Amino acid sequence: DTEVTQTPKHLVMGMTNKKSLKCEQHMGHRAMYWYKQKAKKPPELMFVYSYEKLSINESVPSRFSPECPNSSLLNLHLHALQPEDSALYLCASRHTEIMGDEAFFGQGTRLTVV
Amino acid sequence: GQQLNQSPQSMFIQEGEDVSMNCTSSSIFNTWLWYKQDPGEGPVLLIALYKAGELTSNGRLTAQFGITRKDSFLNISASIPSDVGIYFCAGQAIQGAQKLVFGQGTRLTINP
Numbered sequence: 653d654t655e656v657t658q659t660p661k662h663l664v665m666g667m668t669n670k671k672s673l674k675c676e677q678h679m680g681h682r683a684m685y686w687y688k689q690k691a692k693k694p695p696e697l698m699f700v701y702s703y704e705k706l707s708i709n710e711s712v713p714s715r716f717s718p719e720c721p722n723s724s725l726l727n728l729h730l731h732a733l734q735p736e737d738s739a740l741y742l743c744a745s746r747h748t749e750i751m752g753d754e755a756f757f758g759q760g761t762r763l764t765v766v
Numbered sequence: 767g768q769q770l771n772q773s774p775q776s777m778f779i780q781e782g783e784d785v786s787m788n789c790t791s792s793s794i795f796n797t798w799l800w801y802k803q804d805p806g807e808g809p810v811l812l813i814a815l816y817k818a819g820e821l822t823s824n825g826r827l828t829a830q831f832g833i834t835r836k837d838s839f840l841n842i843s844a845s846i847p848s849d850v851g852i853y854f855c856a857g858q859a860i861q862g863a864q865k866l867v868f869g870q871g872t873r874l875t876i877n878p
Contacts, residue, residue, distance in 0.1 A: 658808075685866075693871075694854055695809070695854075697866070700864050707864060708864055740806070744866075754811055754814045755799070755811070755856075757801075757808035757809045757810070757811075759808045760807065762806060
């Protein structure tokens with residue numbers, strides 16, 4: 653099983669809303685990632701969790717708040733977003749952050765901020 | 767920062783033709799990955815390369831890890847309509863091993 657499951661697949665939210673994106677994997681991977689992808693662009697790294705601890709924050713605005721409740725789950729809490737935050741949000745996981753491991757991606761959540 | 771230069775940016779070919787795309791970097795990478803992404807979906811891993819000079823195949827796909835560790839190519843033979851999509855190379859360096867750096871992507875369009 654090389655599946656990373658993301659929910660919801662689509663999300664429309666207002667600028668005053670609070671919502672959460674969820675990511676789940678059962679491959680025993682201990683490194684989990686959030687990426688943001690705008691149309692016709694490559695994925696951009698946002699956050700990295702290693703062994704349930706935040707190890708990298710790529711200077712992401714605080715209106716994005718990640719959480720890793722356990723080794724299988726990764727959340728991204730959203731609050732007071734801007735229309736320019738509309739994008740495809742991708743979750744990925746790997747065995748560890750050490751080199752030599754393949755990263756597997758979920759199908760993404762298409763977020764639209766209105 | 768680390769950057770990957772992927773080319774070409776787009777390709778328009780006839781069904782049955784072979785395809786070649788490549789990625790280069792000014793810095794050394796120790797892992798090269800090739801992904802395919804369909805519209806509205808997440809990237810799907812096609813081939814992973816871990817050793818300089820390594821040549822790996824996956825069906826009609828062949829990828830190589832450049833001997834200098836600064837480049838990689840992906841070839842697709844006898845293209846079919848389902849090969850349409852965006853192909854990304856991604857690399858991982860020793861420094862910043864947690865990060866996966868992506869190329870800008872190659873958009874493949876196939877005329878039947």
